[in-house]
Amino acid sequence: MPTHYKGNSEEIRALNTYIKLTRAADSFQSRLNSHKTQGELSPTQFGVLEALYHLGTMSQGEISAKVLKSSGNITLVIDNLEKPGLVRRMRDEHDRRMVQVVLTQQGRELIEELLPGHVQAIAEEMCALEPHEQEELGRLCRKLGTYQSS
Amino acid sequence: MPTHYKGNSEEIRALNTYIKLTRAADSFQSRLNSHKTQGELSPTQFGVLEALYHLGTMSQGEISAKVLKSSGNITLVIDNLEKPGLVRRMRDEHDRRMVQVVLTQQGRELIEELLPGHVQAIAEEMCALEPHEQEELGRLCRKLGTYQSS
């Protein structure tokens, strides 16, 4: 389903690539969600818990940068993770502007319980591509994702 | 920034590809938004207007499928496009369950005004990749995006 836009060939190529990239990411995410491997957690909550699990205690600002969401959003997400006791807020001793967020034992157990199924679901959906295609897709995405224009 | 997950090599490859794909799509979208080429429109509103412009009048269900959002969401988005008179709802005569959404003259003029700058911004950000890389990324995304598992 290519674009109908009438522009020069460079624009048309870029637009078609953009559309396919967006649709691939969206549909992959939606297929992944249908596996129900994230328990009661929202995608962002899951991402935050996963980041804390793999990278250890972080400030909210670091979490924000890691999961690519606004700081205001992270405040709310941490609120909602704190309620059921999955994480705990701790004011930083050395720099009292910051709040360090630590994974509780409950949070750790939950993410350890969910992660294997989640990774397996990703692997299943990624079967659409051969191993070398996955590598190439990753390389191109990485190149595109880290580009700094202007 | 590879994963720290300890799984088999197939899982690790899939997970890394997934992370890169997601981050590329997210960061591309956020860079694109910073160009402010969508006027007052939210990304979804823009997408709906664009779809109506290129594909013509559609029912809400068709729009939902086209822009990959839930039907409940589309109801709200159409509400918000109808308020400033960019689209108009028309109950389908032959099947009164459906609502056809038509682009108004105002909506058409708005999207025609915004589209060139938007496409140009996409082309600029896509410069991170060589033409043949864009083609390859598009091919892989398409293959992944249309995959039916299970």
Place this chain on the structure above:
DNA sequence: CGATAATATTTCAATATCAAATGTTTTGAT
């Protein structure tokens, strides 16, 4: 013909999301 199934939209509750404004705390320049 009429009950039931299928389809389309809407409503609802909960969370997500951002940008802008606000309040603390820290840093850096003089």
Place this chain on the structure above:
DNA sequence: ATCAAAACATTTGATATTGAAATATTATCG
């Protein structure tokens, strides 16, 4: 040392988003 600027988190207000349940219409089939 002081004070302006920067950095960080939170709040606020608006819209987006989803999934599930409710509603309305149409299609199917015994």
